[in-house]
Amino acid sequence: MHMTLTYRTIFILAPKPPFHFDGTFHKPSHFPNRLKLEDWKPGTYWQTIRFRKRLFGLMVENKGTVTKPKLKVSVFSQSRLSREVVESLKREIAYRFELEKDLREFQALAKRDPRFYPVFKKWMGMRNSGQYNLYELLVISVVLQNATVRRSSQMLDALLGRFGIKVIFGGKVLHAIWLPKVMARVSEQELRRLKVGYRAKFFKRLSQDFARGKIDELALRNKPAEDMKKELVRLYGVGPETARILLFEVFHHDAAFDHVSPWQQKIYSRLFYGKRLVAAEKIRRDIQRRYGKYAMLAVHYIWEDVFWRRKHEHIPWLEKEIRL
């Protein structure tokens, strides 16, 4: 299935300074796949975006600086957008990319950290962006489970090839994740044929639950982190690691650093201790003590920074852990 979006609506957004455009709109640690959901080059970002079950093409251009940020946003659609839809989209984009976030407290914390201050300073104004909605990031998190990067990419591509929507806009060809109801009516066997293994059952049940409206993403946004986590873990296929990803990336809960998975443990050990392997529990405690309610956000800065560096310099120990 594919669609071409020809109608273009343009508006300007002014994020709260400081704002780091490229750090916010490109996350080099995310695994690459063939059927891309988003694309980026310095100063420009594209993605497909679902809002109220409608699909749009989004292009964001950097027209400002870190201290005087300004975004030129183009929304591509099939038909003319009402004033109300445009205003709601602005709020949604602001939520997903934390355009209004007040970083002063975090900055103060960063300044008191002699070791990583250079990293925080380099990325000053970077947001923890949540490009996808809850269902979409859930799909991505599930293909991540108990798999190497290459296999995760394969699974996502297989799913997108079968259920995804090819979206053409502004000279770009990107893909979008299907609506839950589409996958809800497919048999587990058919999902298994896409080689997602035992995750087929997760996808089936999750899609059914979302299609039936069992989860209200917007209502969740207003709940305290603890309640949010309890509800997320109740979803079939969501455990501590997936809940952490969702809490941080969809709901911007900056403290969500309560679980360290084995491969993260290896990378954190190198980054924070210069050692091969430090106990996950120790890492968790140390980071929480040092960064408190910004624990996950601080780690995000340091994590993405090393993946940015990887673009230009060879980091042998990192290459070994990524295992493409």
Place this chain on the structure above:
DNA sequence: CATCAGGGCCCTG
């Protein structure tokens, strides 16, 4: 060729 573990989670005892 066989065996193993991987960006976890569910289920059982």
Place this chain on the structure above:
DNA sequence: CAGGGCCCTGAT
């Protein structure tokens, strides 16, 4: 609360 099993794939 600990531990086995799970789909598939690339590494060893």
